[in-house]
Amino acid sequence: MSQTPDPSVPASGASSDDAASWKKRRPRARTSLFAAGEPMVWLTGGALIICLVMVVGLLSLVLYQGLSTFWPQPVIKVETPRGPFMGEITRINEYVPRADAFSDLPTEWQAKVADAVEMSSYGEIRRRLMRTGNFRLTQNHFSWIEDPIVEREERPAWAMVVERMEWGRFYGELEAFAYVVMLESGGDLDALIAEQSGSGALRLVVETNQGMTVAPLAERAQHGSDIVGVARLETDLETAWADYHDYHDEVRARWEKRRHLEKHDTGEINHRQEQARLTVRKAEIALDGARADRNEDAIARAESALADAQAAFEQVRAEGNEAFTEIRGQIDQINRENSRYQVLFLTAGEGALPPRLALLRLDEIVSAYPANRIGFGGKLGVYIERWGEFLTAEPREANSEGGIYPAIFGTVAMTLIMAIAVVPFGVLAALYLREYAKAGPVVSAVRIAVNNLAGVPSIVFGVFGLGFFCYVVGVSIDELFFEARLPNPTYGKGGLLWASFTLALLTLPVVIVATEEAVAAVPNSMREGSYACGASKWQTIHRIVLPRALPGIITGMILAIARGAGEVAPLMLVGAVKLAPELPIDGVFPYIHPERSFMHLGFHIYDVGFQSQNSEAAKPMVFTTTFVLITIVATLNLATIWLRSRLRKRFAGGQF
Amino acid sequence: MSRVTAPPTTNGRPADDPLEMISRGETPPSEIHSALQNADAVVEIDTFRLWYGDNQALYDISLDVPRGEVTALIGPSGCGKSTLLRSVNRLNDLIPIVRMEGDMRLKGDSVYGPSVDVIELRKRMGMVFQKSNPFPMSIYENVVYSLRIDGENRKSVLDEVCERSLRGAALWDEVKDRLNDLALGLSGGQQQRLCIARAIAAEPEMLLMDEPCSALDPIATIKIEELIDQLRGAYTILIVTHNMQQASRASDNTAFMYLGRLIEYGPTADIFTNPHLRATEDYITGRFG
Numbered sequence: 001m002s003q004t005p006d007p008s009v010p011a012s013g014a015s016s017d018d019a020a021s022w023k024k025r026r027p028r029a030r031t032s033l034f035a036a037g038e039p040m041v042w043l044t045g046g047a048l049i050i051c052l053v054m055v056v057g058l059l060s061l062v063l064y065q066g067l068s069t070f071w072p073q074p075v076i077k078v079e080t081p082r083g084p085f086m087g088e089i090t091r092i093n094e095y096v097p098r099a100d101a102f103s104d105l106p107t108e109w110q111a112k113v114a115d116a117v118e119m120s121s122y123g124e125i126r127r128r129l130m131r132t133g134n135f136r137l138t139q140n141h142f143s144w145i146e147d148p149i150v151e152r153e154e155r156p157a158w159a160m161v162v163e164r165m166e167w168g169r170f171y172g173e174l175e176a177f178a179y180v181v182m183l184e185s186g187g188d189l190d191a192l193i194a195e196q197s198g199s200g201a202l203r204l205v206v207e208t209n210q211g212m213t214v215a216p217l218a219e220r221a222q223h224g225s226d227i228v229g230v231a232r233l234e235t236d237l238e239t240a241w242a243d244y245h246d247y248h249d250e251v252r253a254r255w256e257k258r259r260h261l262e263k264h265d266t267g268e269i270n271h272r273q274e275q276a277r278l279t280v281r282k283a284e285i286a287l288d289g290a291r292a293d294r295n296e297d298a299i300a301r302a303e304s305a306l307a308d309a310q311a312a313f314e315q316v317r318a319e320g321n322e323a324f325t326e327i328r329g330q331i332d333q334i335n336r337e338n339s340r341y342q343v344l345f346l347t348a349g350e351g352a353l354p355p356r357l358a359l360l361r362l363d364e365i366v367s368a369y370p371a372n373r374i375g376f377g378g379k380l381g382v383y384i385e386r387w388g389e390f391l392t393a394e395p396r397e398a399n400s401e402g403g404i405y406p407a408i409f410g411t412v413a414m415t416l417i418m419a420i421a422v423v424p425f426g427v428l429a430a431l432y433l434r435e436y437a438k439a440g441p442v443v444s445a446v447r448i449a450v451n452n453l454a455g456v457p458s459i460v461f462g463v464f465g466l467g468f469f470c471y472v473v474g475v476s477i478d479e480l481f482f483e484a485r486l487p488n489p490t491y492g493k494g495g496l497l498w499a500s501f502t503l504a505l506l507t508l509p510v511v512i513v514a515t516e517e518a519v520a521a522v523p524n525s526m527r528e529g530s531y532a533c534g535a536s537k538w539q540t541i542h543r544i545v546l547p548r549a550l551p552g553i554i555t556g557m558i559l560a561i562a563r564g565a566g567e568v569a570p571l572m573l574v575g576a577v578k579l580a581p582e583l584p585i586d587g588v589f590p591y592i593h594p595e596r597s598f599m600h601l602g603f604h605i606y607d608v609g610f611q612s613q614n615s616e617a618a619k620p621m622v623f624t625t626t627f628v629l630i631t632i633v634a635t636l637n638l639a640t641i642w643l644r645s646r647l648r649k650r651f652a653g654g655q656f
Numbered sequence: 657m658s659r660v661t662a663p664p665t666t667n668g669r670p671a672d673d674p675l676e677m678i679s680r681g682e683t684p685p686s687e688i689h690s691a692l693q694n695a696d697a698v699v700e701i702d703t704f705r706l707w708y709g710d711n712q713a714l715y716d717i718s719l720d721v722p723r724g725e726v727t728a729l730i731g732p733s734g735c736g737k738s739t740l741l742r743s744v745n746r747l748n749d750l751i752p753i754v755r756m757e758g759d760m761r762l763k764g765d766s767v768y769g770p771s772v773d774v775i776e777l778r779k780r781m782g783m784v785f786q787k788s789n790p791f792p793m794s795i796y797e798n799v800v801y802s803l804r805i806d807g808e809n810r811k812s813v814l815d816e817v818c819e820r821s822l823r824g825a826a827l828w829d830e831v832k833d834r835l836n837d838l839a840l841g842l843s844g845g846q847q848q849r850l851c852i853a854r855a856i857a858a859e860p861e862m863l864l865m866d867e868p869c870s871a872l873d874p875i876a877t878i879k880i881e882e883l884i885d886q887l888r889g890a891y892t893i894l895i896v897t898h899n900m901q902q903a904s905r906a907s908d909n910t911a912f913m914y915l916g917r918l919i920e921y922g923p924t925a926d927i928f929t930n931p932h933l934r935a936t937e938d939y940i941t942g943r944f945g
Contacts, residue, residue, distance in 0.1 A: 529854075532747060534778040543805070
C-alpha cells in the first residue's frame, strides 16, 4: 500500500491507519443545502402539485356538478306554519336569520326558532332551498325552508316531477288520468254530460286564469261560462300512470307533427312567398336601372318582366294563403285530438295558497315521473332520458330548460370552419417566412408582429371582425348579390361565417408559429437530397418538407381548435346569439346558410348563468353545458391527436 | 520523373514548396500528371474560385474528371473538397452568402453560365450525401422520386426503373418484398445504398459522392465500395473521401487538396506510390493533415 493513497479511491481495502489519514487529509466542506439541490425537488414538485390540484379541482367540480344535475332527486313535502311546500331540495346551507325574519309566525313558532338559534354555536340555522316549481300558480320557482319551522316532512308516494313545454317545472301528486271532451262552441253541455256519463267519475273542466282545473258536476252553476268541457277520470293511480305511458308517445308524436307543420311547412310557404317578393323587387330594381339608362327597349322588357313577377307573386300568395288555411286546419285537428288526453294533479298548495287540482294537457308534458316510487333502474332511465333531451333538443324556457343541440351544432360547425380557414393560410404564411423569405430585419419584424398578434385581447378581434367582415365585406356582398333584400342585411351582420373567420384570424399566430417550427425541424439534408434529384423549390416543399412537417402543423391545428372553441368574447359581436331560430343547415335551398346567426356553447354558458331570469334553475345548466363544451373540445383534440400519430408513423419513422 | 528541388528555406522547406507558398498566402500551381492532362473529361473545372462571405474557400481550381472513371478528392478536413463537389451540381447556390468565380463545363455545357437552368443541370447528375437522407416515404417512392418530379406516373415505367436502380445499387434482393415500407426503417448501410439507387434512377451523366461511407460500419463500407466498383465504367464518379485506403482501393484518379488549393492530381497508382510533390507524399504517409 502506497504512503500517499489516491484520494479519489475510497480506502476500502486499506488498513485502518491509511483510512484515518485519508479522512484527515480530505476535510470536506459542508455541502450547501442548495448545492445538493434537494430543496429544489420540493419546490418544483410542489409547484407541479399546486397546478395539478387546481386543474383537477376545476375539472372534478365541472364533472361532478355536470354529471349529477340530471340525477332525479326525491320529492319532499313539508308542512310549515307558513303552509305546505312540495319540491326537490337543490341546496342546503346555514345562515343567521334576521331578527324580524319570523315575525309573521305565531309566537310559539317564533320561540321555537329562537331556541334553535340559541342552541347553535354561531347563531345559525340550517335552511334548504326547495325547487317548488308551479310558477303559474305561485309566481315563484324556489322557496327557502328553514329547518326549525318544519312541522312534518314526508315523501308522498305519487308525487310527480313534471317537465312542461312552458311555465317551468310542475310538482304535484297524481290524481287521475283524464279523458276530456271539449265543448264545441255553442254546444250543449247537458247532451255532452249525458253522452259521457256511465263509466268512471265525470267532472266539469273549468278554465281559470291559472290554467285548467276540474269541478264536480254539482258546481255547474257556480262556474257558468268558464266550463269548457267534461272529463272522465281514471282515478285508480296505477291505471292512470299506465294510461299516461300508453298515450304519451302517441300524443307527443302528434305534437311533433304539429310543430313540423308550424315550423317547416309554414316556413316553406313563407320562403316561397319571400322568394316571389324578391323576384318582384329585383324586377323593380332592373326597371329603375333601365329607366335611368333611358333605354326604351330595356324599359319595355323590364316592365313586362315586372308584370310577370307581380303576377307570379300574386299567384304564390294566393296559393300560400290556401296552404296556410289547410295547415291551420290540420293543426286544429291535432289540437283537438291531443286535448282529449290530460292529467290531473293535486298541488301541495304553496304557503298561503290552498291545494289545487290542476289539469295539464298531455302534449304539454315533456316528461313526468313519480320521483319517490322509481327505483335505481327507473332513476337511471330518467337520467339517460334527460341527457338525451339535453343533447338533442332545442332550448326551452329562455334556455334554462330543454336541450343545447343548436349550441353544440353551432360550436362544432364554427370550430370546423375556423380550422378549415386558418390552417391553409397559416401554413402558407409560415412556408413563405421559413422557405422563401430571405432572413433579415423585415422577416424578424413580421415574426415578432405575428407573435404579438397572439397577445391582442380577443374582444379586439371581435371588433375588427364586426367592422371588417360584417360591415365592409358583408355589406359589399349584400349590395352585389342580395340587393333585392335590402334594407334587411344578409351577410352584412354577424353570422357563422364571419365568426369563424374572426376566430381564424385570432388563431392564425398559433398555426404560423407551430408550422414555422415544424418546417424548421425538417433536416436540411432532406431538402438538399431533393434539390440534388433536380426538384424545384416548390416540389421540395410539397413532397418532402410538408409531409415531414405535417405532424407539427397538426399540433398547431390542435392548439388553434382548443383556443378557438373556447373563445366567447369576440363571438358576441360577430354572430353568436342567445337563441337562434334556425340552424345554419336546413332543408331550405341552398341548404347551407353560413350567414345565419348561431348559438355557441361558451356564449350559452354566459347567457344561462348570468342573463337568465330564473338563475337558480339555470345554474345546473351552466355546469352541464360546461361539461359538454369541455367534452367537445377534448373530442376534437383527441381526433386530431389520433390523426397526428398516424401521420407521424407514416412520415417521420424511427430516425430523425 | 524528376522531383522539383529548390534551395531550402528557414523552416526546412524549399521556397516553391506548395505548403510554404500557401502559408505565405499564395496559390501554388497544381501539379497535374500528364496522364490526366488530355483526358476525355465529363466535367471540366476551370479556375474555379469560391467564397463563403469574405472567406475564400476555393482558389483557382482546374481539374478534369475523366469519363467512366472514379475520381477521388482527398485532403484534410476543411480543405474544400466537399465544397468543390457541391459546386459541381450548384448545391452551394442554396447558401445565401456563397459567391463564385470561374466556370465548370459538364460535357461542354457551362454550369455557371447566365442562362443555365439549375434544375435541368441537377437532373443530369446524381448525388449521394455523407449522411444517408432517404425521404419520408416508401422505398419505392424514394427510388422513383426524380421521375415523379418530372411528372412520370406510368406504373410500368416506374416499376422498371425502380427494379433496375435497386439492382444497380445491389439492394434489390434485400427490399424487393417490402418496397412499400417506409424507407426510414432500413439499416444505415441499406439507406445509403437506397440513396445511391435514387441517384442513379434518372440515369445521370455523372455521380457525385460526398463521403458516402463515413457514417457506415466496415461491412457496409465494403458493400458500398463494391458497388462503386460495379458502377465504374457505366457512370463517371466523383467521390470525396476522408479515408486514404478507400481512395486507393476504389478510385482510378486521385486529387489532393489542401486549404482550398488543388495540390496534385494524377492516377491513383501514381499519387499513392510515386507522388510528384513532397507535400502529397507527406499527407499520404500521414506526416501531416
